[in-house]
Amino acid sequence: MVDLDVVEGNVRRMQYLARSSGKALRPHAKTHKSLLLARLQLEAGAVGVCAQKVSEAEVFVKGGVRDVLVSNEVLGSNKARRVAELNSLGSRVGVAVDSVRGVEVLENAASDLSVEVPVLLDVDVGMHRCGVSPGNASSVLAAISKARHLKLEGLMGYDGHSGSLSAESREWEVRRGWRTLEEVSRQAGSVGLRVEVISVGGTPTAHLWAGTEATELQPGTYVYNDAHQVELGVAREEEVSAFVVAQVVSSSGGRAVLDVGTKGVSVDQGYPLVVSHPGATVASMSEEHTVLTAQLRLEERVVLVPRHVCPTVDLWDEFVAFRGGRAVGKVRVDARGKKW
Amino acid sequence: MVDLDVVEGNVRRMQYLARSSGKALRPHAKTHKSLLLARLQLEAGAVGVCAQKVSEAEVFVKGGVRDVLVSNEVLGSNKARRVAELNSLGSRVGVAVDSVRGVEVLENAASDLSVEVPVLLDVDVGMHRCGVSPGNASSVLAAISKARHLKLEGLMGYDGHSGSLSAESREWEVRRGWRTLEEVSRQAGSVGLRVEVISVGGTPTAHLWAGTEATELQPGTYVYNDAHQVELGVAREEEVSAFVVAQVVSSSGGRAVLDVGTKGVSVDQGYPLVVSHPGATVASMSEEHTVLTAQLRLEERVVLVPRHVCPTVDLWDEFVAFRGGRAVGKVRVDARGKKW
Numbered sequence: 001m002v003d004l005d006v007v008e009g010n011v012r013r014m015q016y017l018a019r020s021s022g023k024a025l026r027p028h029a030k031t032h033k034s035l036l037l038a039r040l041q042l043e044a045g046a047v048g049v050c051a052q053k054v055s056e057a058e059v060f061v062k063g064g065v066r067d068v069l070v071s072n073e074v075l076g077s078n079k080a081r082r083v084a085e086l087n088s089l090g091s092r093v094g095v096a097v098d099s100v101r102g103v104e105v106l107e108n109a110a111s112d113l114s115v116e117v118p119v120l121l122d123v124d125v126g127m128h129r130c131g132v133s134p135g136n137a138s139s140v141l142a143a144i145s146k147a148r149h150l151k152l153e154g155l156m157g158y159d160g161h162s163g164s165l166s167a168e169s170r171e172w173e174v175r176r177g178w179r180t181l182e183e184v185s186r187q188a189g190s191v192g193l194r195v196e197v198i199s200v201g202g203t204p205t206a207h208l209w210a211g212t213e214a215t216e217l218q219p220g221t222y223v224y225n226d227a228h229q230v231e232l233g234v235a236r237e238e239e240v241s242a243f244v245v246a247q248v249v250s251s252s253g254g255r256a257v258l259d260v261g262t263k264g265v266s267v268d269q270g271y272p273l274v275v276s277h278p279g280a281t282v283a284s285m286s287e288e289h290t291v292l293t294a295q296l297r298l299e300e301r302v303v304l305v306p307r308h309v310c311p312t313v314d315l316w317d318e319f320v321a322f323r324g325g326r327a328v329g330k331v332r333v334d335a336r337g338k339k340w
Numbered sequence: 341m342v343d344l345d346v347v348e349g350n351v352r353r354m355q356y357l358a359r360s361s362g363k364a365l366r367p368h369a370k371t372h373k374s375l376l377l378a379r380l381q382l383e384a385g386a387v388g389v390c391a392q393k394v395s396e397a398e399v400f401v402k403g404g405v406r407d408v409l410v411s412n413e414v415l416g417s418n419k420a421r422r423v424a425e426l427n428s429l430g431s432r433v434g435v436a437v438d439s440v441r442g443v444e445v446l447e448n449a450a451s452d453l454s455v456e457v458p459v460l461l462d463v464d465v466g467m468h469r470c471g472v473s474p475g476n477a478s479s480v481l482a483a484i485s486k487a488r489h490l491k492l493e494g495l496m497g498y499d500g501h502s503g504s505l506s507a508e509s510r511e512w513e514v515r516r517g518w519r520t521l522e523e524v525s526r527q528a529g530s531v532g533l534r535v536e537v538i539s540v541g542g543t544p545t546a547h548l549w550a551g552t553e554a555t556e557l558q559p560g561t562y563v564y565n566d567a568h569q570v571e572l573g574v575a576r577e578e579e580v581s582a583f584v585v586a587q588v589v590s591s592s593g594g595r596a597v598l599d600v601g602t603k604g605v606s607v608d609q610g611y612p613l614v615v616s617h618p619g620a621t622v623a624s625m626s627e628e629h630t631v632l633t634a635q636l637r638l639e640e641r642v643v644l645v646p647r648h649v650c651p652t653v654d655l656w657d658e659f660v661a662f663r664g665g666r667a668v669g670k671v672r673v674d675a676r677g678k679k680w
Contacts, residue, residue, distance in 0.1 A: 052627070072589070072599075073597075073599075074589070075587060075588070075599070075639050076587055076639055098590050098592075099591070102589075102638070105639075122590075128595070129590070129597055129624075129626070129629055129631055130589070130590035130597050130629070131590070132592075133592075160626060247415060247416055248415070249413040249414070249415045249442075249470070250413050250462075250469070250470040250471070253468075255468070257413075257470050259412075259413075259680065260679070262606070263651050263654050263679075267608055268602045285608075287650055288370070288392045288393065289470070291468075298415055298441040298442070299441065310627055311602055311627055314603050314655075315654075315655075316677070316679070336677075337657050337677075340599065
């Protein structure tokens with residue numbers, strides 16, 4: 001269940017943050033995977049969207065989005081060819097790279113189709129997942145400068161690790177991440193590459209990156225928010241727009257069992273919040289059931305706020321959209337389940 | 341990726357266990373959600389399948405399965421009506437009940453369509469999720485005996501809690517669960533209800549229930565198996581038939597990053613095993629990435645065995661089927677994402 005009124009408020013606020021700090025906003029579409037939501041974001045002023053998979057980018061390009069950044073490494077000649085094909089269709093589909101091999105694979109695919117593929121050098125700003133460090137950036141920069149069908153647009157730095165940090169530590173990490181980006185930017189300049197774009201940040205740190213000289217923000221979760229963002233102090237409870245509504249199907253001895261479990265609410269960051277019944281907490285979850293410590297009536301509706309909304313959305317083919325407190329239709333999760 | 345040779349061995353072995361112990365086998369289809377796999381099981385001798393949702397049952401009935409047990413409570417007039425409709429189509433679709441309200445809702449729906457709906461009284465055999473205890477069974481049994489359009493076929497007892505117990509404790513729990521079922525069976529007899537079916541067990545305890553006087557086994561996971569079943573000692577590694585194959589997309593400093601994360605492998609029971617690279621372990625997982633503690637080549641293929649295969653299967657629209665070590669086609673996960 002998605003409250004579109006709240007979605008629109010979230011979209012407006014994030015666009016305002018970006019505009020008022022002179023940044024472009026490129027929302028991450030992996031959160032909603034929905035053409036309708038992407039269009040709301042683009043109409044509000046977003047320059048394009050991020051996708052995390054080539055298959056997601058394909059959904060958005062085919063749905064009319066003309067500027068997509070695959071904010072992830074693309075390896076394998078098949079995936080690289082699909083990126084080149086998307087660029088040959090007239091959309092701009094950029095890709096993150098962090099290895100010489102990644103550059104080679106993209107260059108081969110772009111060369112085969114005689115297209116230019118925009119790339120961002122992915123910089124490890126502290127998450128230690130993908131991305132180059134200043135110490136190993138030079139070989140990748142050299143490969144990019146030699147690749148005739150790739151164009152370095154700039155740098156990308158995603159700080160997913162900040163989601164587990166205190167507000168103070170997040171501020172400190174962003175400052176440190178910015179210095180890393182500056183250092184790699186200097187290295188690019190020294191081999192004659194111009195860094196026009198520095199694309200950074202997720203929902204927990206977008207407001208902090210707004211204070212740096214990065215050029216582009218790529219938060220995703222803000223459109224829906226979740227229990228984790230509320231706990232981080234990044235979103236208020238009334239800014240949560242996505243809920244899972246379940247029904248009590250069994251009840252006895254102070255416990256109530258709901259007809260939705262981990263196949264309907266992702267628990268990768270923990271159990272959901274029970275917002276409809278403030279006294280109730282989740283005792284356990286299995287595939288198809290959630291057990292609450294509460295005595296509730298059979299058939300009663302219970303509203304859950306997922307702790308991590310992005311993978312939860314990916315479990316659903318569609319959602320019921322609400323406006324003004326009333327259901328107004330079903331909306332497809334267009335890129336649901338896209339994997340590669 | 342599913343190895344159909346291994347699947348067929350698993351199907352044969354479980355069918356043999358059931359047959360040799362005089363039980364009917366009703367495999368739980370929530371594991372595979374696939375008509376192809378259900379047909380393999382039925383051809384091997386299964387009497388029908390279990391589904392966990394009405395929407396899953398609809399997929400199997402429409403796919404030609406004529407005997408389905410919704411091994412879960414069905415509340416809400418909409419869901420109950422759909423169960424009655426499925427029965428009016430000529431298939432037998434039974435339902436678990438554990439409350440007087442559940443009996444009323446089903447009776448109303450069955451009465452509206454003038455059909456008979458088979459029900460099993462769900463008995464709590466120790467899991468403390470759904471199901472009646474001997475102390476609160478009598479009111480539900482009385483309601484069933486009055487309901488003119490419901491037919492009590494027997495009892496159901498699912499022991500999902502056993503999956504976290506040692507082999508010895510599981511044995512003990514099954515004996516205790518059997519005594520509970522006997523007690524409720526006596527109560528049913530005393531109000532003139534005949535218990536013909538006692539349907540029990542999951543993959544970790546099917547071999548233990550085979551030694552009781554239960555009439556029907558309903559394991560699901562055995563068809564694929566997973567890291568959890570291997571750890572329990574219930575399946576051998578060579579009996580695992582479902583894998584997620586990922587690719588290294590980033591690599592540096594002793595870590596390798598794969599292009600699949602929690603949107604492709606469920607982590608509700610923990611991280612997957614890396615079977616292709618015995619030295620490698622999972623350091624962390626996020627939505628779209630898995631970080632391994634291993635230095636691997638970019639583009640290298642890595643084979644993961646999920647710790648919990650059922651919700652992992654539900655993340656995929658289809659799988660690549662192998663026979664004799666060769667890919668032979670793609671198979672749809674027909675009931676993927678079915679929620680209510």
